[in-house]
Amino acid sequence: MARIEASVTIKRPVEEVFDFVTNAANVTQWRSGISESSQTSEGPVGVGATMRGVARVMGRQLKMTSEVTEYEPNRKYSTKTTSGPIPVRMSYTFESVNGGTRVIFVGDAQLGGFLKLIEPLVVRQQQRQSEAAFANLKELLEAQA
Secondary structure (H helix, E strand, C coil), X not given: CEEEEEEEXXXXXXXXXXXXXXXXXXXXXXXXXXXXXXXXXXXXXXXXXXXXXXXXXXXXXXXXXXXXXXXXXXXXXXXXXXXXXCCEEEEEEEEEECCEEEEEEEEEECCCHHHHHCHHHHHHHHHHHHHHHHHHHHHHHXXXX
């Protein structure tokens, strides 16, 4: 199992950070490895809501769909893939801290085939992408202040 962990503190209220991160339409604004992201289910985001996206992993374009598995407003947001070449579980935890919001990300992926052979490279690349994504998220949300 390939695991990625990252965190960031953003000088914005937890409600704003949570709403922005959990909106599938915003993902391409801050995660450079994601070229498409949209919600495919009707209604508000919550447990059972579905999304589709296109990600780039080690130069390969991967299409996937996912479902929200945990949704606690302003506290926790988790998803799992329901189709695509790589089973992935992602979890975001949100904490109010002095002057802002701390976001903690944990991603677990079940790599197979060629990607399993180069798992350490994939993990390093995805770790760098996650850290860059959080730097982008911080810059984007703090600029809106």
